[in-house]
Amino acid sequence: MDTNSPAYRSLLDAWTVRGKPIVIWAGSGLSAPSGLPTWPQLQNQLENELKDLISSSNPDTATRRRALLGASRNASSVWKSFEHLEEAFGSSTFQAAITRQLQGALKCTIPKGYTQLWNLGVRGILTLNVDRLALRSFQSSDARDLSMTERSGNDLRELIGSLTDPRRRFVANLHGHLEDPVNWVFTQRKLAALLKRSDYTEFVRDCIKYCIIVLVGVTATDKAVLERFRELRTDHINIGPHFWITSVDDFDALQQAERSGIQVVEYQNRDGTHQEVLEIFHALKQHVPLSEPGTPVAWSFGPDASDASEPIQAPMDLMTQSPNALRNLLNRHACALLISGDSDSSTAFAEFSRTYARPILLASSFEPDSDDANEVLGYKLTDFRKEGGFGKVWHGYDHLGNEVAIKAFRHEVRERPDMLDAFRRGVRSMQYLEKRGISGIVRFLAASEIPPVVVMDWIEGATLHEIVAQGGVSDWREIIDVLSRLAEVVYAAHNAPERVLHRDLRPHNVMIRDYYAEGVHGELVVLDFDLSWHIGAMEKSVYVAGGTAYLAPEQLNSQLDATTRSAAVDSFGFGMTAYYVLSTSDPIINMNLRRDWHETLTNLSARRKCTEWKSLPRMFQRLIKGATEFKQHGRLSFAEIVAEMQTMKQVLDSPETITDLSAIAEELFARTTMLEDYELLDGWPRRDRGTGLTATASQSPSHSGIRIRIRYSQQGNEKYRDLLSAINDLKAMSSPIARSFVEKEEIAVESRDFLATIDLQASDPVELLEAVPAQLDTFLDRVIARLNR
Known part of the structure; x- marks a missing residue:
C-alpha cells in the first residue's frame, strides 16, 4: 500500500478534519474474515447446488434449469445471475439455499473491521450484506451506549434524522437482513424496485451529499453503488470527498469510480486476508494532521521582479531610506531570492530576513499623511480605521481608485517563528480561496511579510x-x-x-x-x-x-x-x-x-x-x-x-415541501397547547404531563405518516365506568376538518390504562398542521375530564 498516494493522504486528512459525518458503505468483503461467502462466492455455491439439483431433475425441468445455470454463469452482473438462479430454484428454495449458506452469520466471530469502524466514530453503516454483522459489532463497540436505529432498504425514511444527530448511530441494511427473506434484494428485479423508492433515493442521496462515504469491501462499479454518485455528479452538486478502499486490479473499474467522484485508495491483498484494511483503520485512529509549513511571502513586482543583477545596499546604508522606498527595495530583493522556490531559496531568504531585520522594522511604519510612508504593495493608504490584537486596518486605494483594506500585522509576527509560519499559511489559505472563486469571502489582493501585511477588498x-x-x-x-x-x-x-x-x-x-x-x-x-x-x-x-x-x-x-x-x-x-x-x-x-x-x-x-x-x-x-x-x-x-x-x-x-415526518410531528406537538412542552426522544416528540397523561409520536406503520399514541395511566382517582365513551371523543377529534388525515384510530385499555392511537397521513403537512392541533387539544381535554369526573 502506498501511504504517500494522494488518495490515501486525502482520506487521512478528511477523516481527521471531518467537516461531514463519516458513513461506511460496506460490501461482502468486510464480512469475509468471518468465513461468510462474498457475493461471487455465494453465486458459485448456489450454482454448484443447482448443478446437483439438475442431476436429479426430470428431463424437461433439467433442460430449463441447465439453461438458467448457463445464463447465470454468463450474466453481466451478479444481480442478473441471482435472478436466473432464483428462477431455476424457485423463490422458496432459493431463499432456503441462501439462508443455509449464511446461517453462520448469527453466531460467527465478528470481523475486527466492523468494530474498529464504530470505534473510529462513524455515523452509520450502509451495508449491502444481509448478515447483520454491522449491528452485532455496534453492540460490542465503544459506541454501544449511543442511540442506534436499524432499518432495511424498504424502510429508510426514519433514518434521515440520524444524519444530523451526533448522538445517534444507524445501520441501513440496504438489501434486507437474514431473518426477513421477503425483503431481500439479490436480483435485478428487486434492485430496480429498490432504486425507484423515494425514501431510499432521498436517504442515500442525503448521505452522499452531506456525508463522507467510505466504500469498504464493495465493488464500486456495481449499479447499486454508483448510480447515486453519478446522479449527483451530473446535477453538479458539490459532493465529497468520498473514498473506495479496494484491492481490485481493474484499471477501467478504478477510472469509473474516479469519474463518479470517488477517490480510490488501493492496496495489494497479497495473502488474501485483507490485513491492509485493518492497517488503514489503525492509521486513521493514529493520524494527527499537520499543516504544511508556509512558504515565505513577498510582493511580486511583475516581470522584472526576479532581476537580482542590482545588488542591495548594506542594512545600515538602507536606514536613510523612506518606509515606502524600503518596502519596494526589500520586496524586490526578496522576490529575486525566492524565484526558484526550492529549499535553498528559503534558506537564503531566512538569512536575508535576519540580516536586514532593522530596515524591515523601519519598513513597518505607516503614515497616511506622509508622502514617504503612505504606500505599500502598490496601494496608497488614506486613513486609519480600526485596531485589534493582530494590528491595524487602514483604508486605501489601488492605482485605479478602487477602495481596499490594508491589514498591517504587528511586527511581532516576524519575530516569532510560530506566528510567522501562521501568517504564511494564512496567506496561502486566502490564495486557495481566491483561486476557487468561492463567493461570500472577501477578495484577496496582495500580501507580503516585509512588512507583514495583507491587502483585500474594502467592504463598506x-x-x-x-x-x-x-x-x-x-x-x-x-x-x-x-x-x-x-x-x-x-x-x-x-x-x-x-x-x-x-x-x-x-x-x-x-x-x-x-x-x-x-x-x-x-x-x-x-x-x-x-x-x-x-x-x-x-x-x-x-x-x-x-x-x-x-x-x-x-x-x-x-x-x-x-x-x-x-x-x-x-x-x-x-x-x-x-x-x-x-x-x-x-x-x-x-x-x-x-x-x-x-x-x-x-x-x-x-x-x-x-x-x-x-x-x-x-x-x-x-x-x-x-x-x-x-x-x-x-x-x-x-x-x-x-x-x-x-x-x-x-x-x-416552503413548509408544504417538508417531508421529514419527525419534524412535522414536532410541529404538531408545538401547536397543540397540551403537548407544547414536549421533549425529543430519538428525534421524535414526547410529552409527559406528570398527571398520568403521556403522548408520543413515531412513524406510522405505513411509513408515510405519523402515529400519535396517547396513554393515560391510572392515578387512583379515575372513574372508569364511562371509559369506552372516550371512543366518541376520538371520533369527534376526527371531525370532517381533519378526517382526510386520519388513517386509523383505536382505543384500548391495557392494565386499566387508557391508550389511544391515531395514525395521521402527512402528505400535506401545511393542512395537517392547520387542522389537527385544535381537535387534538379538544380530544385530550375531554379524555382527562371524562377519566377524572
Missing part, C-alpha cells in the same frame, strides 16, 4: 456584531437567512480541494455589504479566513469584545486530546455566533459547561416566538447546543449545521 457595511448590537437581525426570517448564508460560505471553503478552515468564526468576522442601504439582504462576506488553521499561534487576534469565547475548547487548551485542524472548530464558532444573534450578548468562556446552559438556551429561544413554525426556536436551540458541545467528536459536523439551517429555512419559506 457593518459587521454582524454591530448589526445585532443595533437591533438588527431580530426576527426569525432574518436570523435564519443570515446564518444560513454564513453556513454555506464556510461550508464551501471546507469543501474546497484544499479544505480551508476558518478557525476564528465570530460575528466580528462577518459583514453585510452596504447594510445601511440594503439591510440584511446585502451580500454577506466572511472576513479573516487569513487566520484559518492557525489561531493557536495568533490568540491575540481574538482578544477583543469577548472574542475568545467564540473559540473551541481545544483552541484555548492545547492539553485537550483534540486537533484544532478540524471542522468541528468552526462548528463551535458558528454555534456561539448563533448564540450571540439569539441573545444579543457575547458568550462567556466555558458557559457551555454550566449546569444551566440548556435552561439558558431554552429561555432565550422561548423569548422569540415564531408564528410561522412554532417549533423553530426549539430547533435553533438544539443547533446551538449541538454545535457547542465541549468534546469535539460530540459536536454537530458542519455538514449537519448546513442541513439543519436549510431545514429551518425550508419550514419558513
